[in-house]
Amino acid sequence: MVTAEGRSRRAVFLELMESEGPPESESSEKSIFFSQEEEEEEEVDEEEDEEAREPEETGTVNPLLQPALTGDVEGLQKIFEDPENPxxxxxxxxxLQEDIVGRNLLYAACMAGQSDVIRALAKYGVNLNEKTARGYTLLHCAAAWGRLETLKVLVELGVDIEALNFREERARDVAARYSQTECVEFLNWAEARLELKKYIAKVSATVTDTEKGPGKLFKEDKNTVLNACRVKNEWLETHLEASIKEVFEQKQQLEDIVTPIFTKMATPRQGKSAKSIF
Structure with a gap:
């Protein structure tokens, strides 16, 4: 038999990922990392999830939880780096200790918006793209809770912004579902930059891979394409505050250069007088 306390605690575990939005009270963040040795294995339905209340704060608390939630980076570093620390x-x-849906302490830091904690813990080699049982990543979590600065840190650290949860949602989609407007705008911007980066990489690989390329290419054309890719990469590195519109314009400019050259690559040549680099 599942007790009322058991139902409430389990509902809080599922609240962030399965309800229609983040919990109204962020004090429930701490509850997800209490010892779960006595948790029953029965499923909690959606109605119970919606009716969940704050569970009693009993059990063994993860010693990393408090510094993670309060942004005590120094305290965390002492635990990780001081051999004398108990x-x-x-x-x-x-x-990496997980709750019943597969969330570790990094998720608590994301919920609390502790960006410096995420940045500090990342250096210990944790997988920032790890997924919960239902496919939620740290980025999904930060997006759902509207933690814009945490999203920025995660993207800066190179997380996969295209990762999908069990609903086939990216973090951007989760932010939209929870009406986190600023997070949606930022992730739209991040995805636009990623799209340009991927296009540059694809174009570069096409003209440098003799086996996978669509055809032979004159040396002059190859240099034109590679130079254009280099210029766009440099633009991305030096225009970190560029708007989505500006990013799309840069991609269009590259396409305008590349498309006619690739079209020529795919067109059979007449005669053998012309020399190519291959």
Whole structure:
């Protein structure tokens, strides 16, 4: 038999990922990392999820939780780096300890918007693209809770912004579902930049891979394409605040250069007098 306390605690575990929005009270963040040894295995239906209340704060608390939620980066670093700290040897195990839906302490930091904590913990080699049982990543979590600065740090650290959850949603879609407008705008911007980066990489690979390329290419044309790709990469690196419109314009400019050359690559040549680089 599942007790009322058991139902409430389990509902809080599922609240962020399965309800129609983040919990109204962020104090429930701490509850997801209490010891779960006595948790029953029965499913909690959606009605119970919606009616969930804050569980009693009982059980063994993960010693990393408090510094993670309060932004105590120095405290976390002492645990990880001081051999004399009583939790030092279990630091990584404590960091990766999961709740019943597969969320570790990094998710608590995302919920609390502790961007500096995420940045600090990333250097210990954690997988920032790890997914929960239902496919949610840290980016999905930060997007759902409207943690814009945390989203920026995660993107800066190179997380996969195209990762999908069990609903086939990207983080941008989750932000939209929870009406996190600023997060939607930022992720739209990040996706636009990623699209340009991927196009540059694809074009570069096409003209440098003799086996996968669509055809032979004159040296002059190859240099034109590679120079154009280099210029666009440099533009991305030096225009970190460029708008989505500007990013799309850069991509269109590259396409205008590349398309006629690739069309020529795919067109059979007449005669053999012309020399190519291959």
């Amino acid at each position: 939790h030092h040897e279990q630091a990584m195990q404590l960091l």
